[in-house]
Amino acid sequence: MKVRLPDGKELELPEGASGADAAAAIGPGLARAALAVRHDGQLRDLQATLADGTEIEILTDSAGDEALELIRHDAAHVLAEAVTELYPGVKVSIGPAIDGGFYYDFEFPEGTTISDEDLPAIQERMEEHMKAGEGFERRDVGTDEALEIFRAEGQDYKVELIEDLIRDEGVETVSLYRNGEFTDLCRGPHGPGTDRIGAVALQSVAGAYWRGDSDRTMLTRIYGTAFFDRKALEAELERLEQARARDHRRLGKELGLFEFSEVSPGSAFWLPKGTAIWNELVALSREMGEPRGYQEVKTPQLYDAELWKTSGHWEKYRENMFTTSTEEREFGLKPMNCPGHAHLFSSRRWSHRELPVRYSEPGLLHRNELSGTLHGLLRVRHFAQDDAHVFCTEEQVAEEVAACLEFAFATYGIFGFDVSIELSTRPEQRIGTDEMWDTAEKALTDALDAQGLEYTVNEGDGAFYGPKIDLHMTDSLGRSWQLGTVQLDYSMPERFDLAYTGADDREHRPVMIHRALMGSYERFIGILVEHYAGEFPVWLAPVQAVVLPISDRHADAAAAVRDELAGRGLRVQADLRSESVGRRIRENELQKIPYMLVVGDEEAGKGTVAVRRHGVGDVGEMAVGDFAARLEEESSTRRDLPVEAAG
RNA sequence: GCCGGAGUAGCUCAGCUGGUCAGAGCACCUGUCUUGUAAACAGGGGGUCGCCGGUUCGAAUCCGGCCUCCGGCUCCA
Numbered sequence: 013m014k015v016r017l018p019d020g021k022e023l024e025l026p027e028g029a030s031g032a033d034a035a036a037a038i039g040p041g042l043a044r045a046a047l048a049v050r051h052d053g054q055l056r057d058l059q060a061t062l063a064d065g066t067e068i069e070i071l072t073d074s075a076g077d078e079a080l081e082l083i084r085h086d087a088a089h090v091l092a093e094a095v096t097e098l099y100p101g102v103k104v105s106i107g108p109a110i111d112g113g114f115y116y117d118f119e120f121p122e123g124t125t126i127s128d129e130d131l132p133a134i135q136e137r138m139e140e141h142m143k144a145g146e147g148f149e150r151r152d153v154g155t156d157e158a159l160e161i162f163r164a165e166g167q168d169y170k171v172e173l174i175e176d177l178i179r180d181e182g183v184e185t186v187s188l189y190r191n192g193e194f195t196d197l198c199r200g201p202h203g204p205g206t207d208r209i210g211a212v213a214l215q216s217v218a219g220a221y222w223r224g225d226s227d228r229t230m231l232t233r234i235y236g237t238a239f240f241d242r243k244a245l246e247a248e249l250e251r252l253e254q255a256r257a258r259d260h261r262r263l264g265k266e267l268g269l270f271e272f273s274e275v276s277p278g279s280a281f282w283l284p285k286g287t288a289i290w291n292e293l294v295a296l297s298r299e300m301g302e303p304r305g306y307q308e309v310k311t312p313q314l315y316d317a318e319l320w321k322t323s324g325h326w327e328k329y330r331e332n333m334f335t336t337s338t339e340e341r342e343f344g345l346k347p348m349n350c351p352g353h354a355h356l357f358s359s360r361r362w363s364h365r366e367l368p369v370r371y372s373e374p375g376l377l378h379r380n381e382l383s384g385t386l387h388g389l390l391r392v393r394h395f396a397q398d399d400a401h402v403f404c405t406e407e408q409v410a411e412e413v414a415a416c417l418e419f420a421f422a423t424y425g426i427f428g429f430d431v432s433i434e435l436s437t438r439p440e441q442r443i444g445t446d447e448m449w450d451t452a453e454k455a456l457t458d459a460l461d462a463q464g465l466e467y468t469v470n471e472g473d474g475a476f477y478g479p480k481i482d483l484h485m486t487d488s489l490g491r492s493w494q495l496g497t498v499q500l501d502y503s504m505p506e507r508f509d510l511a512y513t514g515a516d517d518r519e520h521r522p523v524m525i526h527r528a529l530m531g532s533y534e535r536f537i538g539i540l541v542e543h544y545a546g547e548f549p550v551w552l553a554p555v556q557a558v559v560l561p562i563s564d565r566h567a568d569a570a571a572a573v574r575d576e577l578a579g580r581g582l583r584v585q586a587d588l589r590s591e592s593v594g595r596r597i598r599e600n601e602l603q604k605i606p607y608m609l610v611v612g613d614e615e616a617g618k619g620t621v622a623v624r625r626h627g628v629g630d631v632g633e634m635a636v637g638d639f640a641a642r643l644e645e646e647s648s649t650r651r652d653l654p655v656e657a658a659g
Numbered sequence: 660g661c662c663g664g665a666g667u668a669g670c671u672c673a674g675c676u677g678g679u680c681a682g683a684g685c686a687c688c689u690g691u692c693u694u695g696u697a698a699a700c701a702g703g704g705g706g707u708c709g710c711c712g713g714u715u716c717g718a719a720u721c722c723g724g725c726c727u728c729c730g731g732c733u734c735c736a
Contacts, residue, residue: 219662
């Protein structure tokens with residue numbers, strides 16, 4: 013028989029030849045490096061027999077992410093093998109490869125708990141199996157036989173998986189993979205053997221619900237990662253260590269940006285330096301919003317429960333709301349600005365000529381998030397969004413959604429963010445008719461397609477009142493967080509009986525677009541801190557420059573420089589402490605302040621400063637006025653100017 | 660909320676199996692030094708060892724409950 017190779021050549025093989033045979037026929041080097049074979053587009057074991065006339069490609073350990081994914085999945089099986097040996101009676105569930113590694117979920121016998129301290133022993137056992145070079149043996153069996161095997165072993169989760177496969181997909185056979193004494197239900201493919209997993213590291217243990225369902229058993233998940241060689245593994249562990257240094261919670265404390273306290277869990281206390289960043293972002297939002305037709309409004313924090321009943325929050329969102337009552341009236345603290353804005357819109361009559369109306373508000377919100385979900389600035393209970401609601405006609409929807417996306421990308425461009433786009437569709441808990449959802453989902457899809465944007469679809473992840481386009485960024489450890497969102501809403505206008513008078517002199521229902529671009533200022537700043545590793549561009553830096561007198565007798569000259577710059581609206585301080593210059597430079601460097609301006613005898617007389625740039629060093633002497641102009645330019649353009657180290 | 664882990668001076672952390680274990684560095688305060696591009700020197704103050712309860716002659720150390728934080732899960736900006 014013949015198979016075709018990626019370079020177009022044909023390879024003659026005996027009937028019934030496998031991927032391994034094909035690799036061997038091409039060359040011994042490839043045979044050694046081979047991990048799996050792509051056969052008509054599908055990745056299969058090397059042992060799989062090839063069919064005549066098909067196209068094949070041998071996957072080797074130099075195939076990048078795909079190869080890593082394969083051995084990480086292998087490693088998950090070895091993990092399960094080690095755990096079943098070390099903890100008799102353990103029940104296994106599933107263990108896939110994930111971005112950056114793999115995990116396996118187990119149910120340990122009653123009374124056995126696993127912690128990080130148990131990982132080294134498990135890892136050691138895994139390494140023994142890797143050294144032994146056990147093969148991954150595939151066997152296809154009838155579902156009856158598979159059920160019998162796993163029932164006999166008391167592997168209830170596997171039994172459930174097979175039963176579901178039979179029920180949902182009508183399968184009659186399933187594949188089993190055996191490495192050593194461990195047999196797992198698995199679709200495959202797997203590499204040729206455990207010795208191909210070069211190096212493995214178990215990283216953490218965590219709880220995870222069986223099938224991601226919070227009503228079901230909490231399993232114990234063990235996370236790990238694997239690479240082809242120890243060097244790559246260690247580089248990755250080193251990278252993770254480095255990433256921890258960028259953690260916004262750590263930098264926020266070190267740089268004096270914000271604090272958290274037990275007295276208000278999930279709520280940041282913003283220090284002056286963090287507030288300076290916050291204010292710059294709000295200013296940016298206003299500056300960009302104004303020419304785009306946004307008008308800022310201010311609405312209350314607390315609303316009668318009636319308003320939340322009208323909006324649907326009382327029914328669909330109440331468990332996330334903080335409520336209170338006074339004089340026998342019940343109130344809810346706002347978790348969103350939309351009902352307030354809808355109420356505001358309804359307070360007068362509108363002509364179609366006036367639409368779209370775009371109300372923005374950096375409103376303060378409270379959401380009663382589950383305690384276990386709180387996470388620094390990235391997940392809080394009290395936050396503010398760069399929120400706005402656009403009230404427009406049906407005909408204006410496409411243009412307005414497109415304008416929101418333009419605004420969003422213009423904003424991210426300033427920070428050099430590379431966001432990923434997700435379209436979230438109707439959730440189970442929702443208000444509004446299916447027709448409304450059809451219309452809204454189509455409108456968003458059309459807007460994305462019209463701009464040729466790439467996106468993934470999150471079925472069922474929409475807001476309860478409408479579908480949304482979400483814009484995501486990852487933090488220093490690669491966790492994805494939603495920043496911006498553009499949500500289309502046909503329900504709220506109906507619930508609030510919103511109307512405008514059309515050209516036909518009849519009443520029409522406007523459409524509401526909810527949008528936040530940075531998302532919440534809290535989360536955005538958290539991501540920003542990690543993105544810049546605390547080394548903010550000049551326009552965002554809480555302190556843009558610090559003036560350093562060489563000795564006490566230069567204090568007045570230094571203070572004068574500070575006053576002149578601060579008088580021009582720049583965030584400049586003077587470090588007049590009687591500490592050594594080296595000491596003060598060190599401390600201000602650690603604070604990652606963009607500029608230090610040294611003033612001594614040489615400079616004081618001439619009205620200059622010796623400029624030191626963070627991360628660069630001494631960049632030479634400048635007249636105070638020239639430096640001020642530079643700082644002003646960097647602030648107003650929101651772009652740092654290039655610098656070169658002096659001499 | 661759920662699973663696992665942690666909680667000692669402002670910060671980072673030491674303190675093994677209960678008995679001078681309440682410590683170190685940095686920070687802070689006082690004094691001296693008056694400084695040229697990443698840490699001057701000396702002295703000093705500071706903690707009911709997260710909170711509540713229990714075991715014990717005796718608890719930072721053991722047990723229970725609660726709070727907060729960390730890693731995940733569920734949920735979400």
